[in-house]
Amino acid sequence: MTARDRVLDAYESLLIEVGPAAATLDAVSSSAGVSKGGLLYHFPSKEALVTGLLERLRRRGLEDAARMREAEDGAVATWLRGSAPPLESTSGLSRTYVAALRIAGGDEASELARAVFAEIDEGWFAALRDELGDPARARLVQLVGDGLYLAAVTGAEDAGPVPVDDLLAALAPVLGRSTPSSPDVSDRD
Amino acid sequence: MTARDRVLDAYESLLIEVGPAAATLDAVSSSAGVSKGGLLYHFPSKEALVTGLLERLRRRGLEDAARMREAEDGAVATWLRGSAPPLESTSGLSRTYVAALRIAGGDEASELARAVFAEIDEGWFAALRDELGDPARARLVQLVGDGLYLAAVTGAEDAGPVPVDDLLAALAPVLGRSTPSSPDVSDRD
DNA sequence: GTCTATAGATGGATAGAC
DNA sequence: GTCTATCCATCTATAGAC
Numbered sequence: 514m515t516a517r518d519r520v521l522d523a524y525e526s527l528l529i530e531v532g533p534a535a536a537t538l539d540a541v542s543s544s545a546g547v548s549k550g551g552l553l554y555h556f557p558s559k560e561a562l563v564t565g566l567l568e569r570l571r572r573r574g575l576e577d578a579a580r581m582r583e584a585e586d587g588a589v590a591t592w593l594r595g596s597a598p599p600l601e602s603t604s605g606l607s608r609t610y611v612a613a614l615r616i617a618g619g620d621e622a623s624e625l626a627r628a629v630f631a632e633i634d635e636g637w638f639a640a641l642r643d644e645l646g647d648p649a650r651a652r653l654v655q656l657v658g659d660g661l662y663l664a665a666v667t668g669a670e671d672a673g674p675v676p677v678d679d680l681l682a683a684l685a686p687v688l689g690r691s692t693p694s695s696p697d698v699s700d701r702d
Numbered sequence: 703m704t705a706r707d708r709v710l711d712a713y714e715s716l717l718i719e720v721g722p723a724a725a726t727l728d729a730v731s732s733s734a735g736v737s738k739g740g741l742l743y744h745f746p747s748k749e750a751l752v753t754g755l756l757e758r759l760r761r762r763g764l765e766d767a768a769r770m771r772e773a774e775d776g777a778v779a780t781w782l783r784g785s786a787p788p789l790e791s792t793s794g795l796s797r798t799y800v801a802a803l804r805i806a807g808g809d810e811a812s813e814l815a816r817a818v819f820a821e822i823d824e825g826w827f828a829a830l831r832d833e834l835g836d837p838a839r840a841r842l843v844q845l846v847g848d849g850l851y852l853a854a855v856t857g858a859e860d861a862g863p864v865p866v867d868d869l870l871a872a873l874a875p876v877l878g879r880s881t882p883s884s885p886d887v888s889d890r891d
Numbered sequence: 892g893t894c895t896a897t898a899g900a901t902g903g904a905t906a907g908a909c
Numbered sequence: 910g911t912c913t914a915t916c917c918a919t920c921t922a923t924a925g926a927c
Contacts, residue, residue, distance in 0.1 A: 516910085532807045533722070537902060549904090551911045559903065617855055618804055619721040630856035649865075649872040656869070659852040660845030666806055666855060667819035676838075680845070683838040686875035705892090726920060738922090740893045748921065 517555045520545045521565055525612040533615050538562075563616060567629045570613045573606040574633030581640040588644040589654055589688065590681060592637065596658030597675035598665065611665045650687055657684070706744045709734045710754055714801040722805050727751075752805060756818045759802045762795040763822030770829040777833040778843055778877060779870060781826065785847030786864035787854065800854045839876055846873070 523545035527536035538559060542552040556562040577595065584591040598607030617626045634655070642651035661675055681688075712734035716725035727748060731741040745751040766784065773780040787796030806815045823844070831840035850864055870877075 529807075532812065538904085539902080547910095548912050550913075553904070554910060557904090614852075614855055615807055618718075618857060619723050623721065623857060627857035631858055634856070634858065649868045652865075653846065653869060653872045656846045656849030657842065659849030660847070663848040663852045663855070666803055666852070667823070668807060668812060668816040669820055669823065676841075679838045680842060683842045683876060687872060727922090728920080736892095737894050739895075742922075743892060746922090 516545070516547060516551070517565075520547065520552055520555060520562070521569055524562060524566060525608055528612040528615040529608065533619055564625060566609070566613060566616075567625055570606075570609045571629045571633060573609055574629070575636055577606045578633065578636030578640050581637065582643070588640045589684075590677070592641060592654065592658050593661070593677050593680055596661040597677055598662075610662065614662070614666055645688070653687065654684070705734070705736060705740070706754070709736065709741055709744060709751070710758055713751060713755060714797055717801040717804045718797065753814060755798070755802060755805075756814055759795075759798045760818045760822060762798055763818070764825055766795045767822065767825030767829050770826065771832070777829045778873075779866075781830060781843065781847050782850070782866050782869055785850040786866055787851075799851065803851070803855055834877070842876065843873070 520541060524536060524541045527540055527544060531540075538549050538552060541562070542549045545552065552562075556565055581588040581591045581595075595607060598611065613626060613629070617623060617630065637658075638648075638651055638655050641654050642648050645651045645654065657680060664675075709730060713725060713730045716729055716733060720729075727738050727741055730751070731738045734741065741751075745754055770777040770780045770784075784796060787800065802815060802818070806812060806819065826847075827837075827840055827844050830843050831837050834840045834843065846869060853864075
């Protein structure tokens with residue numbers, strides 16, 4: 514793994530575990546196993562570090578939206594399941610998303626953050642809309658997933674594993690009879 | 703208005719508008735129209751300021767849950783409407799909630815923040831559950847509102863006014879026939 | 892109760908060796 | 910490409926006048 518990625522991983526971890534205030538260049542560099550000077554070679558400023566995180570978020574977010582469209586059990590279930598992130602075990606998008614939420618509205622880079630959030634949210638919304646057929650229900654499902662993400666911000670992880678199945682059951686009247694076992698998806702590779 | 707409240711108002715505004723990093727004691731005090739020393743008389747430390755904000759959040763949150771139960775158009779509609787906060791015009795709970803979201807997971811006080819969020823979320827959940835009858839649908843509705851709050855974190859305010867009516871319409875199959883025009887609420891003053 | 896002035900600590904960033 | 914050492918700005922908090 515490249516040093517650049519190790520730095521971003523460490524930055525994410527610190528943002529999630531100790532918060533933005535304690536995610537200093539010193540803390541990030543030592544956590545990543547490089548010196549402060551070494552970090553600043555890869556990211557010439559703290560803003561560059563933030564930008565690097567947001568670029569990673571954008572790439573992973575767009576990839577995720579594409580993956581949702583091809584998921585076996587449908588975009589809706591994939592969306593809700595992915596929105597209830599077990600942050601410890603995940604090393605991918607969920608972690609990056611929650612880390613980025615921590616710095617959203619924090620610094621100068623918030624304009625870029627806003628744009629990236631808007632772009633990937635649009636990608637997710639489009640995937641849900643294309644599966645559900647209409648924008649209103651797509652927006653509804655998206656908001657449920659967003660609500661799950663908010664729990665990561667408020668720190669309500671002690672609420673136990675999120676009952677995604679219960680949510681899908683409660684949503685059933687809205688989703689119609691498009692249960693996960695619908696066989697109308699051609700199997701492509 | 704007491705100086706203490708003016709300080710908290712200024713702190714909220716700075717958290718929302720410029721973020722936690724720039725919400726320094728200098729900025730808060732000058733924005734509130736007092737000196738730094740004056741601020742530190744009312745709040746002996748920055749942590750005390752954070753605690754003061756969280757106490758205000760707790761009080762307003764519990765009041766809001768009580769108000770939801772008595773609302774004319776029902777707890778669900780009140781919840782969704784209140785979760786789509788026009789931050790500029792509101793001076794009450796929504797503003798405090800979003801401000802607190804900005805510092806959640808930031809400092810040492812995050813343990814208290816977590817507890818306060820959990821408490822008021824429980825109050826909202828109970829109000830929705832008592833109106834809807836079962837916890838699964840209550841949780842679903844609550845998550846939709848939480849999703850609207852997440853937009854305040856990601857900064858997606860340019861998405862236009864949130865179509866609460868569209869959400870209620872899309873949720874109708876879940877909510878059953880408990881339309882807002884139910885006349886079973888006695889008018890008290 | 893509110894102010895000014897200042898101490899003490901820490902963060903971001905630069906310079907330059909290796 | 911990575912390191913150490915250092916500078917400078919800024920933030921929290923204290924001391925003490927009014």
